[in-house]
Amino acid sequence: MTLFKQIALIVSMGVMVLLVLISLDNFQRTSHFLESQMQTSAQDVATTLGIAISTTNSGNDKAALETYFNAMFDSGYYSRIQLVRADSSIIHMKERAMSVDSIPDWFIELVPLAPAVGKATIRQGWVVLGTLEVSIHPALAYAELYQNIKRSLAWFALLFFLILCVLWFDLHVLLRPLKKVRDQAEAIHENRFIKQTKLPKTTELRSVVIAMNHMIGKVQQVFNDQEQTLARCQTLIYKDEATGLGNRKYLLSQLVKLTAEESTFSGSIILFKIGNLKEISDQYGYEKADLCVEKLVAILNGRISEELEEHCARMSEDEFALVLPSDKQGAGQAANEIFASFKEKLSSQLASAYLVAGSASVQAGSETGAVLAQLDMGLSQAISEGVYAYRHAGETPLVLPQGKSEWRQWFKDKLANNGFYLVAQPVFDGSRQIIQRELFIRVNDEKGQLVPAGVFIPMAQVLGYALAVDRMVFKLLDNILSEGGNPIPFAINLSNSFFQKADALEDFTALLDHFQAKGQQLCVEASHQAFLKSPQMFRKIASAVKSKGHRFGIDHLDLNISMDVLQAVQPVYVKASARLLDDMSENKATGAYQALSTLTSALDIQIIAVGVDKQELADKLLALGVNGMQGNLLADAELLM
Numbered sequence: 001m002t003l004f005k006q007i008a009l010i011v012s013m014g015v016m017v018l019l020v021l022i023s024l025d026n027f028q029r030t031s032h033f034l035e036s037q038m039q040t041s042a043q044d045v046a047t048t049l050g051i052a053i054s055t056t057n058s059g060n061d062k063a064a065l066e067t068y069f070n071a072m073f074d075s076g077y078y079s080r081i082q083l084v085r086a087d088s089s090i091i092h093m094k095e096r097a098m099s100v101d102s103i104p105d106w107f108i109e110l111v112p113l114a115p116a117v118g119k120a121t122i123r124q125g126w127v128v129l130g131t132l133e134v135s136i137h138p139a140l141a142y143a144e145l146y147q148n149i150k151r152s153l154a155w156f157a158l159l160f161f162l163i164l165c166v167l168w169f170d171l172h173v174l175l176r177p178l179k180k181v182r183d184q185a186e187a188i189h190e191n192r193f194i195k196q197t198k199l200p201k202t203t204e205l206r207s208v209v210i211a212m213n214h215m216i217g218k219v220q221q222v223f224n225d226q227e228q229t230l231a232r233c234q235t236l237i238y239k240d241e242a243t244g245l246g247n248r249k250y251l252l253s254q255l256v257k258l259t260a261e262e263s264t265f266s267g268s269i270i271l272f273k274i275g276n277l278k279e280i281s282d283q284y285g286y287e288k289a290d291l292c293v294e295k296l297v298a299i300l301n302g303r304i305s306e307e308l309e310e311h312c313a314r315m316s317e318d319e320f321a322l323v324l325p326s327d328k329q330g331a332g333q334a335a336n337e338i339f340a341s342f343k344e345k346l347s348s349q350l351a352s353a354y355l356v357a358g359s360a361s362v363q364a365g366s367e368t369g370a371v372l373a374q375l376d377m378g379l380s381q382a383i384s385e386g387v388y389a390y391r392h393a394g395e396t397p398l399v400l401p402q403g404k405s406e407w408r409q410w411f412k413d414k415l416a417n418n419g420f421y422l423v424a425q426p427v428f429d430g431s432r433q434i435i436q437r438e439l440f441i442r443v444n445d446e447k448g449q450l451v452p453a454g455v456f457i458p459m460a461q462v463l464g465y466a467l468a469v470d471r472m473v474f475k476l477l478d479n480i481l482s483e484g485g486n487p488i489p490f491a492i493n494l495s496n497s498f499f500q501k502a503d504a505l506e507d508f509t510a511l512l513d514h515f516q517a518k519g520q521q522l523c524v525e526a527s528h529q530a531f532l533k534s535p536q537m538f539r540k541i542a543s544a545v546k547s548k549g550h551r552f553g554i555d556h557l558d559l560n561i562s563m564d565v566l567q568a569v570q571p572v573y574v575k576a577s578a579r580l581l582d583d584m585s586e587n588k589a590t591g592a593y594q595a596l597s598t599l600t601s602a603l604d605i606q607i608i609a610v611g612v613d614k615q616e617l618a619d620k621l622l623a624l625g626v627n628g629m630q631g632n633l634l635a636d637a638e639l640l641m
Contacts, residue, residue, distance in 0.1 A: 364454020
């Protein structure tokens, strides 16, 4: 029962008790007054009429008595007037029936009123002729009482209605802050934090709101502290203290992410080596050597500040890596530009310093170790050639189209002939039970060799076929659903470009509805970067997924980005690099993983480690309490028939 109903019930009971008490008291007073008034009136009339009859000696005159009696009946509410001898014989009598039909019986029984009788002695000279009796019927009193009670009830009803209206309005205004407090509590349950800026004037409510705001502030501060801890972790683990660039671990983490199965990256990595750096340090001191390093760092920082998709890191004292979304030709051009800038910045004392560079291709599905091996080979070839030499190592064995026109025809053929297919890699929980199967789209070249999505998706985006590829994924997934027998949910990863295409929502919503109708749960995930680029569409799609009974997750959790996405989107799970989670447990980053665990556990979010490729790493993750893992060590991706 609401507070208003409870108070209204109490007020109603009070009003009813008050009404009963006032009515009873009013009845008693009024009835007594009316009874005495009728008795007085009856006696006065009897006395007056008796004097008139006695003085005129008309006691035996029937005509005179009739005249007197008629006059009295016409002027009052009398039921009977009679003149009675001492032997009870009636000399003359006049009476009429009094009606109380307009008054309810229950009212007459509730307020019993006896008829009032007035008496007077009639004399004929000195002889007593008889007794005059005048009776007044209580019908008039009943009518007056009945009208009085109706007026009282009407006023009580009106006042009661007005009281309830005022009560409802006051409670509606006074309890508005409590409603907001309820909204705050529900928001906390949903891991959202809302403060009331307008404090109520009522002292009790004001104290409640202030306490609630204080508690929310404390909880929000806990989350902020955990985010700051994670940010410091990123600096401690992945930053080179001397230059501010990423270190070797940072580059390896980026390569793991860029070469992942679901990655759409296709580009190159260039490794620069500063020649004669040790000789400059020996001849001019370490300050000059550091100055030489600063020149190269300034050039690299200038590039990555303009190109958000480029990453650079310091691999060793004199080696620096640059990852960029360019092919072999673009990587060579970038290397020559950096060579030219480095020459310009060198002073006469640093003229002996120079650069050499080697590069390798980076694509989705590539082995990180193989990429690093090719990179070392390219750098070795460049060093053997001398000053400012550049070499690109390794060529892809895939048979791929050359030029946009060939790629356009390639997409048309593959889409028309159903050349794409799906593979699935299982995701396990801590007890090695499969909790989902992540899907990847694949295609084969003319030789039947596997072409990872990271190779053709970037070109699909350039040529405008990205939406067609997404629809192909939905179609293939729908076909799998039609076959039935899939109790384990599938997981699909939405590309960053998906969130800029409103046309894709219709097919995507239809897919969600189809899965919901079949009673099959679907896991939908998108990268942390996608939220940064399209936060509104990201929230909209996440809400649509969860409203249909499916699960939404965030892939590639990035510690460089604010963790606000966890509160804003409320994902069911997040996927993070297994090596990142391992690095977060190191001594110099003490508390980092605990901070992440606190954030996710408080929001009921599951952590899934991806890229688990060694048993030692899997054991460490289990010891940390990671309850979800995915990687080639556990299971390879399998073709879905």
